[in-house]
Amino acid sequence: MLTSVQNNIRITAKRLGLNSRQIEEILKVEATHSFKITLDNKKQYNAYRIQHSSARGPYKGGIRFHPEINEDEVQALATLMSLKTAAVNIPLGGAKGGVEVDTRNLNMSELEELSRKYVRILAPFIGPKKDIPAPDVNTNPKIIDWMVDEYSRLTGDTTKASFTGKSLTNGGSEGRDAATGRGGVIVLKTLLDLSHDLNYNKALTFAVQGFGNVGSYFAEIASKNYPNWKMVAATDSSGGIYEKGGLKSSELSEWKRRGKKLLDYDSNNKISNSDLFGLDVDVIVFAAMGGILNEDNQHIIKAKYVLELANGPILSSVEGALKNRGIIVIPDILANAGGVIVSYLEWIQNLQNEHWDEDIVNKKLKDYLVVATKDIYRRAKKDRTSLKDAAFAVAIERILKAKQA
Numbered sequence: 001m002l003t004s005v006q007n008n009i010r011i012t013a014k015r016l017g018l019n020s021r022q023i024e025e026i027l028k029v030e031a032t033h034s035f036k037i038t039l040d041n042k043k044q045y046n047a048y049r050i051q052h053s054s055a056r057g058p059y060k061g062g063i064r065f066h067p068e069i070n071e072d073e074v075q076a077l078a079t080l081m082s083l084k085t086a087a088v089n090i091p092l093g094g095a096k097g098g099v100e101v102d103t104r105n106l107n108m109s110e111l112e113e114l115s116r117k118y119v120r121i122l123a124p125f126i127g128p129k130k131d132i133p134a135p136d137v138n139t140n141p142k143i144i145d146w147m148v149d150e151y152s153r154l155t156g157d158t159t160k161a162s163f164t165g166k167s168l169t170n171g172g173s174e175g176r177d178a179a180t181g182r183g184g185v186i187v188l189k190t191l192l193d194l195s196h197d198l199n200y201n202k203a204l205t206f207a208v209q210g211f212g213n214v215g216s217y218f219a220e221i222a223s224k225n226y227p228n229w230k231m232v233a234a235t236d237s238s239g240g241i242y243e244k245g246g247l248k249s250s251e252l253s254e255w256k257r258r259g260k261k262l263l264d265y266d267s268n269n270k271i272s273n274s275d276l277f278g279l280d281v282d283v284i285v286f287a288a289m290g291g292i293l294n295e296d297n298q299h300i301i302k303a304k305y306v307l308e309l310a311n312g313p314i315l316s317s318v319e320g321a322l323k324n325r326g327i328i329v330i331p332d333i334l335a336n337a338g339g340v341i342v343s344y345l346e347w348i349q350n351l352q353n354e355h356w357d358e359d360i361v362n363k364k365l366k367d368y369l370v371v372a373t374k375d376i377y378r379r380a381k382k383d384r385t386s387l388k389d390a391a392f393a394v395a396i397e398r399i400l401k402a403k404q405a
């Protein structure tokens with residue numbers, strides 16, 4: 001994933017005429033914190049916080065608890081965060097954190113101890129004006145609430161602006177849960193409007209790979225706002241289901257909320273994840289994980305649009321092949337930026353000691369994303385490049401400009 005992200009940056013930067021020193025400036029990580037967390041039971045875990053760029057503002061990015069996390073992946077995700085905040089033009093930089101742990105093997109008090117110790121080690125390097133972490137895969141508002149509490153105890157900070165993604169009663173923002181999925185809907189609709197793809201605006205079919213938090217909110221908000229957009233398939237890690245006539249996203253979400261697998265949902269049309277890739281739909285939504293579309297499976301895709309709601313689901317090595325087949329990739333740093341935009345809004349609310357209604361948050365989210373989508377669409381037209389290349393171009397230029405300021 002790191003190679004893929006860095007390749008994308010190099011390709012765009014060379015096209016923009018940047019010299020090798022400037023390219024290295026963009027790729028360079030500002031600080032790497034790599035450490036071990038030891039629990040009272042003596043179990044040890046590798047942990048990271050990689051701060052990629054603060055050129056445009058304090059570092060921003062989630063903390064992931066995952067057994068297969070490693071330093072390279074955290075660096076790739078930190079780099080993507082810098083590009084994402086720049087692409088949607090919020091005044092923040094990019095970072096990412098992670099602990100190499102399978103949380104299923106921890107009880108609640110061990111999970112709390114791990115979360116608090118992570119903050120204890122990092123406290124000198126994070127904070128409302130330095131680096132504002134958030135939840136990511138396998139971390140949630142409860143974990144973030146422990147982290148904020150630990151940070152406040154250590155530093156005396158009372159703003160709660162040291163982390164975002166907190167619970168609503170602890171300074172979290174309305175609309176954060178749904179923000180990434182909602183953002184995906186806004187970006188897709190705006191692009192269809194801009195490209196005058198009117199057929200799709202009237203009716204389109206979509207399939208969701210990774211019907212979790214992001215995927216299910218995308219499906220629910222899309223179905224609610226645009227009844228002619230029809231979800232015909234959805235999968236999770238177990239596989240999933242296909243219904244030509246359309247699936248009810250709210251019922252599937254309820255099923256998942258009860259902790260059940262999609263493969264066990266009552267349907268005669270079970271599918272695997274590779275079946276989903278080859279479906280003849282207008283839009284395929286990747287909302288599971290990075291690096292899932294590669295040389296071996298890219299040829300299966302039939303959809304006209306691929307919406308990257310996960311981070312880095314398509315390897316840079318296959319983007320050319322997709323483009324040659326007329327498949328339009330809507331890039332992650334735009335498509336899934338809804339989450340970081342509402343995180344930014346949460347941070348502002350905390351600093352100003354305010355709590356905004358969900359309608360206000362959603363309106364601001366939409367405003368940011370419509371402007372960003374228009375910027376990137378127009379840039380792609382002007383430079384005759386893909387949307388991904390245009391998004392990277394816009395982001396790289398903004399970061400470079402800030403570094404030179």
Ligand code: NAD
Nearest residue numbers: 180210211212213214236237287288289309310311336339
């Ligand atoms: P989640 O854990 O709630 O959902 C992930 C879903 O993907 C689960 O249903 C899981 O079963 C499924 N999945 C895992 N492996 C799969 C596979 N190989 N094939 C099909 N499905 C698979 O996580 P989430 O919060 O919805 O995040 C999804 C992705 O979006 C992640 O890549 C995350 O980094 C990215 N993302 C999330 C946010 C956010 O606000 N949550 C913001 C930006 C990006």
